[in-house]
Amino acid sequence: MSEPIHTFTTRRRVEFADTDMAGIIHFSRYFVYMETAEHELLNAIGTSVHATVDGVAIGWPRLRASCEFLRPVRFEDELEITVTVRRKGRRSMTWGFQIRHQDEAVARGELVTVCCELRPGKPPRSIPIPDAIASRIAEQPPDELAVE
Amino acid sequence: MSEPIHTFTTRRRVEFADTDMAGIIHFSRYFVYMETAEHELLNAIGTSVHATVDGVAIGWPRLRASCEFLRPVRFEDELEITVTVRRKGRRSMTWGFQIRHQDEAVARGELVTVCCELRPGKPPRSIPIPDAIASRIAEQPPDELAVE
Amino acid sequence: MSEPIHTFTTRRRVEFADTDMAGIIHFSRYFVYMETAEHELLNAIGTSVHATVDGVAIGWPRLRASCEFLRPVRFEDELEITVTVRRKGRRSMTWGFQIRHQDEAVARGELVTVCCELRPGKPPRSIPIPDAIASRIAEQPPDELAVE
Amino acid sequence: MSEPIHTFTTRRRVEFADTDMAGIIHFSRYFVYMETAEHELLNAIGTSVHATVDGVAIGWPRLRASCEFLRPVRFEDELEITVTVRRKGRRSMTWGFQIRHQDEAVARGELVTVCCELRPGKPPRSIPIPDAIASRIAEQPPDELAVE
Numbered sequence: 095m096s097e098p099i100h101t102f103t104t105r106r107r108v109e110f111a112d113t114d115m116a117g118i119i120h121f122s123r124y125f126v127y128m129e130t131a132e133h134e135l136l137n138a139i140g141t142s143v144h145a146t147v148d149g150v151a152i153g154w155p156r157l158r159a160s161c162e163f164l165r166p167v168r169f170e171d172e173l174e175i176t177v178t179v180r181r182k183g184r185r186s187m188t189w190g191f192q193i194r195h196q197d198e199a200v201a202r203g204e205l206v207t208v209c210c211e212l213r214p215g216k217p218p219r220s221i222p223i224p225d226a227i228a229s230r231i232a233e234q235p236p237d238e239l240a241v242e
Numbered sequence: 243m244s245e246p247i248h249t250f251t252t253r254r255r256v257e258f259a260d261t262d263m264a265g266i267i268h269f270s271r272y273f274v275y276m277e278t279a280e281h282e283l284l285n286a287i288g289t290s291v292h293a294t295v296d297g298v299a300i301g302w303p304r305l306r307a308s309c310e311f312l313r314p315v316r317f318e319d320e321l322e323i324t325v326t327v328r329r330k331g332r333r334s335m336t337w338g339f340q341i342r343h344q345d346e347a348v349a350r351g352e353l354v355t356v357c358c359e360l361r362p363g364k365p366p367r368s369i370p371i372p373d374a375i376a377s378r379i380a381e382q383p384p385d386e387l388a389v390e
Numbered sequence: 391m392s393e394p395i396h397t398f399t400t401r402r403r404v405e406f407a408d409t410d411m412a413g414i415i416h417f418s419r420y421f422v423y424m425e426t427a428e429h430e431l432l433n434a435i436g437t438s439v440h441a442t443v444d445g446v447a448i449g450w451p452r453l454r455a456s457c458e459f460l461r462p463v464r465f466e467d468e469l470e471i472t473v474t475v476r477r478k479g480r481r482s483m484t485w486g487f488q489i490r491h492q493d494e495a496v497a498r499g500e501l502v503t504v505c506c507e508l509r510p511g512k513p514p515r516s517i518p519i520p521d522a523i524a525s526r527i528a529e530q531p532p533d534e535l536a537v538e
Numbered sequence: 539m540s541e542p543i544h545t546f547t548t549r550r551r552v553e554f555a556d557t558d559m560a561g562i563i564h565f566s567r568y569f570v571y572m573e574t575a576e577h578e579l580l581n582a583i584g585t586s587v588h589a590t591v592d593g594v595a596i597g598w599p600r601l602r603a604s605c606e607f608l609r610p611v612r613f614e615d616e617l618e619i620t621v622t623v624r625r626k627g628r629r630s631m632t633w634g635f636q637i638r639h640q641d642e643a644v645a646r647g648e649l650v651t652v653c654c655e656l657r658p659g660k661p662p663r664s665i666p667i668p669d670a671i672a673s674r675i676a677e678q679p680p681d682e683l684a685v686e
Binding site: 263264269270271273274277292301303304305306307308309310311314360365366 | 559560565566567569570573588597599600601602603604605606607610656661662
């Protein structure tokens, strides 16, 4: 069994449909980029954002989302997106995101998600993060935080 | 009970997030505009694209979609979208769409949808359009078709 | 000349394409809803988010965006979106947003935008908000803030 | 100099934000998938959908788009998208698209685009496809067409 992970990096390219008439990526698309990077991290530890764990259908509704936009990003720019585990709670996760283009930070954001049992026809109910998932994720040690 | 309807008109304004770096509406958004106009027509006859009719959960998966783009449309342009019943089949509907800006046609399109029973955990199964819906919709009489 | 405004309310309905497989509105769409409400406020005071004022092309790039998600919102829910002027700076605006469904708060968010001169082929340059716009907007008086 | 190309294949994974409340990819997103595959083909021959060729700013506005939806596609499905040159005109291109999941066709579509000179503040004007681009693209020979 490999070590729990606290950081994950992926890449994607800005698509034409992601841009707006200002000639740059529309800011709402950063939230999709962040979410998909989170989902890829979950895949990397062998689960999915919608998975069944020990017979329970698990989902991760979003509680809060935020993003700062540091530099304009354009069509066909190749972005590097790094997810870090900012906080691992008993029932919730705080994911931090760094988005870079050519080694320059272009945006940084955060998603707070809560682990829920999904029940057909009922609202999601928060539950403790199952061990099978929690044991595979670790908070990022402070001494590895990038100085910016 | 009012007459069955064969045409329905709605309006919407082009939003900033609908535009792309070419300064005009991104073509994929026309399909959302068309679909939402279809859903408003269904509301106008007292149903919804996802409704329970006689105890059966009904949905309308798309079979085909097409659109011609006649003129560029810009941010904050106010569009008029007209849906017509091009063909009412036993199990499927063909909707035609005219999109106009200031009385000029800017796009026209078509959606072919099929009436299905939605069953949890199973693929949708096509069914005859329930009478409660079919009786409220009529094919557009040819002599009312606009000459363009 | 009417009074400067500090609050503006609009309505919109959740479209099918705004939903995701969890059966609720995708959180990234709230940012589009917020932005479009901001643009409608700008229209209400006689300007646009992309306008030429005193011969200068003005735009409002986003600096920061955040949103809290309080309750799930579903297809065809009718939302009421209220924009308030949280802070009017010399060069920037902080807009607050309250999103309600049937009188219940479902989300609240914030956008920080900066007034910029748009110059073809160059990056946007921040400028003081032109008087023609600034004089039409007022910060929300604290005693009118809703107690939540 | 390599041979002109008549076919190009890329892959992408269905993202959460691409799905809708029916639990499958929203049909409007197929048009984005098709367009991005077209853009990657243009990159593969050394150009871009927005490029300057011999001092002329070139763009490719869409004239028509259509798609047939053959099978439902779900979150995290890995799709293979093949673009073929269906017709190379003097001023326009017709691109065909095959979208497959696990070797099964799930959708097929077409985009008709027209080569235009982009002039600031004026509508795009159609021009003959520059040789630098046209010479790198070939129509798909009929005997290589897949029998379906």
